[in-house]
Structure formats: C-alpha cells, structure tokens
Amino acid sequence: MIDISASPTSTTLVVSGDLDLAERDQFPEVTARVTGLRRQLVVIDMCRVTFMDSTGAAFLISLADSSRNRGGAAVLRGADARDLFVLEVCGALELFRIDRDHRCDDVPDAVEEPSIV
Template sequence: MAMIEISSSPTSTTLVIDGDLDLAERDRFPEIAARVVGLRRQLLVIDMCGVTFMDSTGAAFLITLADSSRSRGGATVLRGADARDLFVLEVCGALDLFRVEDTCSHTKQESGFQRPAGTGSTPSA
C-alpha cells in the first residue's frame, strides 16, 4: 500500500507519495483528490521521489489533480518523477500539465536506486 501524505502552507499543497501508485490504490484517489482540491492552493507539488511504480491508473490520478489545479489558475509541480513515470504521462498526452523538477533529496538515492540520465527522454526498449 502506498503512503500518501498531504501537507499545506498558505500558498501551496504538497503531496508526498511513497510506494506504488497504481490500480490497487484507485479506491483512495477520489478522497485524496477531494482533500487536495478543497485546500484550494495556487501551487500543488507532487513529490514522486518515493514512488516505486506507476501505471496508467496512477497517471490518471495525477492528471486529475493537475487539471483541477489548472482550472483554478494554479500550477502543478512534479518533483522527482523518474523516466518511466514521465514516459507514462507523455504517452497519456499530459506531460505539459506539469512543471517537472528533477530533485530528490532522499528515498530513491538512499535506497540505492540511481535515476537514469535524461529523465525527460523516452526510455529505450
């Protein structure tokens, strides 16, 4: 089960995700989305540094959050998504909904996971 933590400041909401963001988590997505949207902050930061796997269901969840933020005039930052996650969003045609930050100060590096160079590029088969 993924751990999803929501925190907020006067101007932003941060969603920190650890674990798999996939079909198994989908029943939790509407409640989490409602909480994030209810905070009504201009900036949404989605910290993906701890995400171990994301499928199209997880991507749809992130797209829903970014759409909601954009419809209110806000912005969504995707922090620490790896090449695989960015590829899923790109295939969905939704990568332009996010400002991508390639910064992780914890988790993947500490666990020995090395992020591939050129995170924005399409992974080779």
C-alpha cells in the first residue's frame, strides 16, 4: 500500500508492505498522481517496507527521475540497509538524498541505517 500526502512544498509517500513485482500494477497510477502534484520535493517513507526487489527499485528511480526533471529532489526516509543495497546494485543510490535523522518510532522491527553517503 502506498499513501500519498502533499504540503505546499513536498509530496510524501508512505509505503507499507512489499514494494515488488506483485505490486507493480499500482506504480503507474501513483507515479502519475505524484507527478501531477508538481512538488519540488518527493519524500519516500520506507519505514514499513517489508521487501523490495528491482521492480520496486525501478519505481523509486522513476519517482526520483521525475522529481529531478522538475528541478527537485527525492528523499528516502527510513530505508534499511537491504533497500539501500538494492538501489546501489541498480546504480541509482546517488539519485536520492538519504534522511539519516529520521527514526521509525512506531515500527517495531526498525533497523538502523548504515552510514552510506
């Protein structure tokens, strides 16, 4: 599940569950909604992501590309080491700012993020 909210300057996506091939049918609609909001900053909250594969990574990459094309940025918040590894293997980690200050307070199995630049 992906919840979308917007402020005057940013769009926030809160992702819950798996971000993978099985969920790909919702990705075009979510991408269209986020793009239509035309906010400079896209924040992707991954505290509740349980699994991400290369299909999920491609979705995140498309969001980051869209934001960059508008002169904005994409921020990953609450991404754990395995999520960052998938993006790194895809050669796309540099497309994202990593929010290292965010803590997933209400997620029982939150994992500390590695210190990746």
